[in-house]
Amino acid sequence: MKDLIALIVFGIVVAALPLFVSSGFVLNIVIMTLYAALLGQAWNILGGFGGQFSFGHAVFFGTGAYAAAVLQVKFGWNAWAALPAAVALGAAVGAFIGALSFRYGLRGSYFALVTLAFAEVFRILSNTFDFTGAGVGLMIPLTESAGNFQFTSRTGFLYVILGFTLAACLVAWWLKHSRYGAWLQAVRDNEESAAALGVNVFRVKLGATMISGALMSAGGVFYVQYFHYIDPHIAYGPGVSIEALLAPIVGGIGTLFGPLLGAAALHLFGELTRSFMGDAPGISLMVYGLLLVLMVTFLPRGIMGLLSGSPPVRKGGSRA
Amino acid sequence: MGKQNSNRREFLKRSAAVAAATATGLAGFPAIVRGQSGPIKIGVLHPVSGALAYSGGLSRLGAQIAIDEINAAGGIKSLGGAKIRTVLGDAQSKPDVGVSEVEKMNAEGVSAIVGAYASAICLATTQAAAKYNIPHVVDVGVADQIVERGLKNVFRFAPGYRTVSQQAMNYLHIMNTLAGKPAKTVMIIHEESLFGTGTANLLSQQLPGMGYQIVDVVKHANPTRDFNNIVLRMKALNPDIVIPANYYNEYALLVRTMKQQNVQPKAIFSVLGGGASSFKFVKEFPDVANGIIDCNHWYNPKDKRALALRRKVEAMKGQFYTYEVFLNYQAVHLLADGIERAKSRDRAAIIEALSNSTWDKHFMPYGPTKFVNGQNQGAQPLMMQVLKGDIKVVLPNTYAQAEPVFPWKA
Amino acid sequence: MLELSILFPSVLNGLTTGAVYALIALGLTLIYGVLHIINFAHGALLMIALYGVYFLHQSLGLDPYASLPVMVPAMFALGYGLQRFVIGRASHGKDENILLVTLGLAIVMENLALYLWRSDTRTIETAYTFTTVGILGAMISIPKLAAFAGALAVCAVLLLLLAKTDLGRAIRAIAKERHGAKLVGIDVEHVFAMSFGIGLACLGAAACFLLPAYYVNPQVGNGFVLIAFTIVVLGGMGSFAGALAGGFIIGVVESVGGLWLGESLGQIGIFLIFIAVLLFRPQGLFGART
Structure with missing residues (x-):
């Protein structure tokens, strides 16, 4: 219960932020951090709780983004109406990829690579067909109003992304405390013994992939509404896949608050290095990369590992 | 070293600026911290890291x-010689980072922004700038949607891809x-993203009406590791004219492969x-360069200022005088003229001044500026050909330095 | 039909392009096979190697092929050091940490290159850049033929190394049974670092064969990472002969797919094969272990 209260407090604090902060600069950072946390939590649900590492979460993100864009641009849907459709499509893609991969028993790096390949296939397809605007991409017409999911101020977007991110965190919280979540973690820890205990491994993993895909595609919808433009590289390129797995790994994989902490830390890193590392191209990203390496070296269990205060992982593990 | 010192000073200045922006924001004050004296801050925003780093770096150089x-010439005279202070931004080749940089520039109190090279980034940054009514001069950003969204703060000095494609067909x-x-x-051989695809679509729709048969339209990825296949097709189809619309690396590979495979069309006519x-x-491919033709952004070759800038850039180690350099150079001058006439560092006043701009002290073949919905109406590309190891403007006649050599015989 | 007349040159071109891919994938598959890590820094390391070849050519006038004796040991040393002192230490035996470390290293290297050498695309001009050899009507450039031979040679050397040397036996032992190897007194850390070093030495060779026909800039490696992964999977993770064959197959699929589907959509064939192999034959076409 303590973690649920913490989550609610977090939500209230962020929701109250616009009362005290009017700087678009700060609000934009908060929005982008929450957005990264949403992508991270989506990944974490499958990768952290389910133990199925994906290198291609862009496949869900891009599907959500394109669904929202196509429904608006080609079919004249309202953006709010497109949102549930996009999320459902994200879950459907999750079901498809999950069913295929788990039916054939893909695990570990094999699963990671198959997701990567699917993202590439989707990227090439979206790059080819006029339906998705092909290489030109799709642009959402600029009609700023809350009814259009295009807010004139940052505050509106802040509340939407806060809602999405809290929803993702609630799902993660539920996974921590529900029977389904216990099954999922049992599958992660040892598939064979989970199966021996009567857990339907296939269905449990499939469910996690669908939830993860749905949340990820909500992130895609948000991206389209916030930036008004999507193209195959943004939607399905490796950038988003990496962004999604960075936050939970940095924050603490398989934990409720890991993605939030990781996203906050990474954005702070990113903003600080961009602001303070001088203007020579490359320097800021180099420092960012260096921080990543140092962090793994000294905080092997992410920020949550530091906070929970348990002893560091023994050196010379099986793979060190 | 001086450079180090200035870096440290910049560091302190920035820490202060970001802290101030955050603090004023937190205290609930509107983030209007721009003073009415001191230097005028201008945001120079480009993708200087990531996939577009090459073009972004050159763009920054020009600005x-x-x-x-x-x-050096005394700053903005109507504001008592106020100097321009550059606020540099790196969009890291991503639209979302571009938006973050606009936010930061706004917090630092810039009067205007010049950038952001790539169309996808420009779409995002112009809109973010519009939220704060920051005048945004688009340096390159060839997608025409950038100036078709009714954003009052957006000004594009150079032509978009529609104009360039149209002119390219005329010249051809x-x-x-x-x-x-x-x-x-x-x-037609084009890269797969917005500019290449958009250009290729226009060309393949309209060229048949002008009496040309399109034998093939090939789309390729960025990067494409090998062009032999495309060139093999070319060999079999034997087109009179090959039109590439792609980036430097792929263009260079394509043309080198054509040379290897001994494919020699009547013209290689590149667009944008x-x-x-x-x-x-x-300079790097003298053997394959001769005879090739481009329709692209280019300066008036008879204008001394253009040549002076070229000498200046080429005196720098390893730098080349590219369209990124001179378009950004001109974009900044266009903006400075606007500030001069606005007699103010106020954003709305600068927007007003820019939209009435009739600036003609540039060296582009555009004539006096006239903005309609943010697009400079006189903007047009030129057609160049490499002749005897040098780039010569060959069309239109007003700016031509030589006659086009066509068909080209190696 | 148009396509038939160019089918043979296209296949031949695919084989030679695939040879370059195979060279890059050979290092990756060794690293995967032994350390079981997916090296995201592989592309960035290829970039570093390409810069090495470039600067040897620019400053010492060294022909790219003559750079082999410099680049191979240099990359080996870099790899040994990286694994021993950075990746090994940071990984703490966790997959996600290795992922993050190699990703972080890739970001560092790419941006270090951007900072030091700027983003300019650099190429070298050699006497043989534009020289081609006619093979049954197909024109194949000298650099591609050299790469083809190079890939075969590197693969042969690797197979010999693995089969005939003590190090090779240790590597095989660790690849199969890590804990057992440790028990019989093999210095696992050392062998890991050696494997990583050898993997990068392959990249050093790949760079020497690639540069005459290609270019280098800070992002150049990214274009080869996915394709190298695909080849490793196709050939079976850890299999050299598989990587070689996988390279050839992918090269030909890319080439012929591009011919029929267009260069952009043609790439899809590679990934569909990739997915199919993962699903139906995860040990790879040539992998022995299941």
Whole structure:
């Protein structure tokens, strides 16, 4: 219960932020951090709780983004109406990829690579067909109003992304405390013994992939509404896949608050290095990369590992 | 070293600025911290890291040269010689980072922004700037949607891809007609993103109406690791004219492969890219460069200021005088003229001044500026050909330095 | 039909292009096979190697092929050091940490290159850049033929190394049974670092064969990472002969797919094969272990 209260407090604090902060600069950072946390939590649900590492979460993100864009641009849907459709499509893609991969028993790096390949296939397809605007991409017409999911101020977007991110965190919280979540973690820890205990491994993993895909595609919808433009590289390129797995790994994989902490830390890193590392191209990203390496070296269990205060992982593990 | 010192000073200045922006924001005050005296801050925003780093770096160079010149010449005279202070931003080749940089520039109190090279980034940054009514001069950003969204703060000095494609077809047709119409078939090879695809679509829709047969349209990825296949197709189809619309690396690989495979069309006619608008290409690939033609952004070759800037850039180690450099150079000067006439560092006043701009002290073949919905109406590309190891403007006649050599015989 | 007349040259071109891919994938598959890590820094390391070849050519006038004796040991040393002192230490035996470390290293290297050498695309001009050899009507450039031979040679050397040397036996032992190897007194850390070093030495060779026909800039490696992964999977993770064959197959699929589907959509064939192999034959076409 303590973690649920913490989550609610977090939500209230962020929701109250616009009362005290009017700087678009700060609000934009908060929005982008929450957005990264949403992508991270989506990944974490499958990768952290389910133990199925994906290198291609862009496949869900891009599907959500394109669904929202196509429904608006080609079919004249309202953006709010497109949102549930996009999320459902994200879950459907999750079901498809999950069913295929788990039916054939893909695990570990094999699963990671198959997701990567699917993202590439989707990227090439979206790059080819006029339906998705092909290489030109799709642009959402600029009609700023809350009814259009295009807010004139940052505050509106802040509340939407806060809602999405809290929803993702609630799902993660539920996974921590529900029977389904216990099954999922049992599958992660040892598939064979989970199966021996009567857990339907296939269905449990499939469910996690669908939830993860749905949340990820909500992130895609948000991206389209916030930036008004999507193209195959943004939607399905490796950038988003990496962004999604960075936050939970940095924050603490398989934990409720890991993605939030990781996203906050990474954005702070990113903003600080961009602001303070001088203007020579490359320097800021180099420092960012260096921080990543140092962090793994000294905080092997992410920020949550530091906070929970348990002893560091023994050196010379099986793979060190 | 001086450079180090200035870096440290910049560091402190920035820490202060970001802290101030955050603090004022937190205290609930509107983030209007821009003073009414001191230097005028201008945001220079480009993708100087990531996939677009090459073009972004050159863009930044052009903008910086212009700002240094303006400051050296006494700053903005109508504001008592106020100097321009550059606020640099790196979009890291991503639209979302571009938006973050606009936010930061706004917090630092910039009066205007120049940038952001790539169309996808420009779409995002112009809109973010519109939220704060920051005048945004688009340096390159060839997608026409950038200036078609009714954003009052957006000004594009250079032509978009529609104008460039249209002119390219006109020039091609003139050249072909002058030579007695030896060319009938065309093969288009374009990169897969917005600019290449958009350009190729326009060309393949309209060229048939002008009497050309499109034998093939090939789309390729960025990067494409090998062009032998495309060139093999080319060999089999034997088009009279090959039209590439792609970035430097792929263009260079394509043309080198054509040379290897001994494929020699009557013309290699590149749109919005290519080697005949790149001194780097001409220098590095002298054997393949001769005869190639581009329709691209280019300066008036008879204008002394353009040549002076070229000498200045080429005096820098390893730098080339590219369209990124001179378009940004001109974008900054256009903006400075606007500030001069606005007699104010106020954003709305600068927007007003820019939208009434009739600036003609530039060296582009555009005539006096006239903005309609943010697009400079006189903006147009030129057609260049590499002749005897040098880039020469060959069309239109007003700016031509030489006659086009067509069909080209190696 | 148009396509038939160019089918043979296209296949031949695919084989030679695939040879370059195979060279890059050979290092990756060794690293995967032994350390079981997916090296995201592989592309960035290829970039570093390409810069090495470039600067040897620019400053010492060394022909790219003559750079082999310099680049191979240099990359080996870099790899040994990286694994021993950075990746090994940071990984703490966790997959996600290795992922993050190699990703972080890739970001560092790419941006270090951007800072030091700027983003300019650099190429070298050699006497043989534009020389081609006619093979039954197909024109194949000298650099591609050299790469083809190079890939075969590197693969042969690797197979010999693995089969005939003590190090090779240790590597095989660790690849199969890590804990057992440790028990019989093999210095696992050392062998890991040696494997990583050898993997990068392959990249050093790949760079020497690639540069004459290609270019280098800070992002150049990214274009080869996915394709190298695909080849490793196709050939079976850890299999050299598989990587070689996988390279050839992918090269030909890319080439012929591009011919029929267009260069952009043609790439899809590679990934569909990739997915199919993962699903139906995860040990790879040539992998022995299941």
